[in-house]
Amino acid sequence: MAKxxxxxxxxxxxxxxxxxMLLDLRxxxxxLRFQRATGQxxxxxxxxxxxxxxxxxxxxxxxxxRSAVKS
Numbered sequence: 287m288a289k290x291x292x293x294x295x296x297x298x299x300x301x302x303x304x305x306x307m308l309l310d311l312r313x314x315x316x317x318l319r320f321q322r323a324t325g326q327x328x329x330x331x332x333x334x335x336x337x338x339x340x341x342x343x344x345x346x347x348x349x350x351x352r353s354a355v356k357s
Contacts, residue, residue, distance in 0.1 A: 304350075312340065
């Protein structure tokens with residue numbers, strides 16, 4: 287992923303794509319935490335973007351689940 291993901295871009299993805307994206311973001315978050323712990327981290331701002339992208343994807347997945355229950 288480049289920088290921060292836009293919510294409109296995330297909303298266009300299917301549920302499977304969102305779950306895959308969430309898994310990738312969590313792996314990236316783990317790797318960033320590991321880099322920080324070992325002192326190898328260079329771009330400290332990336333942690334913030336990844337954390338927010340995870341929240342964005344989880345929010346949109348929850349919105350889709352709620353709309354599926356209403357329908």
